[in-house]
Amino acid sequence: MSPQYRHMFDRLVGFARNPVQKGAGERVRLLSQQLIHGLYVAQFAGRYTFMLPAAQRFFTPWYAPEFRDGVFARVRAHTLLREENCHLLESLVRHARHLGGDFAECGIYRGGSAWVMANALAGQHALHLFDTFTGMPATAGAATDGHTEGDFGDTSLASVQTFLADFSSVHFHPGFIPDTFEGLDNHQWAFAHIDVDIYSSALACLEYFYPRMKPGGVILLDDYGYRIYEHAEKRAVDDFFATRPEKPIVLPTGQAMILKI
Numbered sequence: 491m492s493p494q495y496r497h498m499f500d501r502l503v504g505f506a507r508n509p510v511q512k513g514a515g516e517r518v519r520l521l522s523q524q525l526i527h528g529l530y531v532a533q534f535a536g537r538y539t540f541m542l543p544a545a546q547r548f549f550t551p552w553y554a555p556e557f558r559d560g561v562f563a564r565v566r567a568h569t570l571l572r573e574e575n576c577h578l579l580e581s582l583v584r585h586a587r588h589l590g591g592d593f594a595e596c597g598i599y600r601g602g603s604a605w606v607m608a609n610a611l612a613g614q615h616a617l618h619l620f621d622t623f624t625g626m627p628a629t630a631g632a633a634t635d636g637h638t639e640g641d642f643g644d645t646s647l648a649s650v651q652t653f654l655a656d657f658s659s660v661h662f663h664p665g666f667i668p669d670t671f672e673g674l675d676n677h678q679w680a681f682a683h684i685d686v687d688i689y690s691s692a693l694a695c696l697e698y699f700y701p702r703m704k705p706g707g708v709i710l711l712d713d714y715g716y717r718i719y720e721h722a723e724k725r726a727v728d729d730f731f732a733t734r735p736e737k738p739i740v741l742p743t744g745q746a747m748i749l750k751i
């Protein structure tokens with residue numbers, strides 16, 4: 491199977507396995523969308539890709555062979571992120587290397603997006619990784635969260651450590667967020683990638699990281715724009731920034747970012 495079709499197949503299997511959508515009808519509809527998107531990307535995407543609704547060919551470096559067959563090929567079986575989300579993550583990490591703080595990710599699962607960050611940092615900056623490594627905690631389950639306890643449990647700390655074994659300066663913080671922020675009061679952060687999906691976890695991350703971000707520091711939220719997280723990660727971000735000067739910069743990938751003033 492060619493790499494593009496292998497990737498499409500992996501994504502479909504991953505999507506079907508992870509119970510992100512609950513209703514059968516909704517799952518079938520989204521699976522069909524994934525299939526159509528996957529076929530389109532496998533067949534037509536490249537350095538410049540025809541994008542709807544702009545009806546223009548745009549520069550799409552995330553679909554270029556350099557990225558898809560390089561970084562993305564390495565992580566595709568370990569991440570729920572699409573090419574474009576991984577590419578933006580990599581670009582922002584590279585940018586934030588010059589801000590002089592540490593790097594963090596909350597929500598690791600199988601370590602794919604953490605690998606993208608570690609690779610972009612090349613051992614030059616500390617990268618701290620926070621997750622239960624056993625799946626969603628017991629706090630998941632509010633009707634609006636889109637998840638229940640144990641979702642994303644098909645991973646382990648040991649398997650992620652093995653996957654990231656080539657990188658130095660990676661620190662693992664297994665356990666429940668925010669308990670695992672204890673002892674890190676005096677840290678200064680250049681960049682935080684928050685991919686925890688549910689309301690209580692996203693809010694806990696913002697409460698910890700926001701006051702400790704360097705000026706100009708970047709918080710990237712992976713799930714802000716996804717409809718299923720409208721009352722989960724998005725609501726946490728909107729509640730938190732309602733009384734602060736920074737506002738979420740909404741991106742066409744479903745991500746949003748905050749630039750600390």
Ligand SMILES: C[S@@+](CC[C@H](N)C(=O)[O-])C[C@H]1O[C@@H](n2cnc3c(N)ncnc32)[C@H](O)[C@@H]1O
Pocket residue numbers: 568569570571596597598599600601602603604620621622623624625626627642665666667668685686687688691
């Ligand atoms: C969507 S997955 C992360 C996906 C990952 N970034 C990737 O590359 O595919 C969400 C993760 O958040 C973790 N998580 C959510 N709330 C948490 C909490 N309060 N404490 C620790 N981990 C949490 C879950 O265990 C799960 O692994």
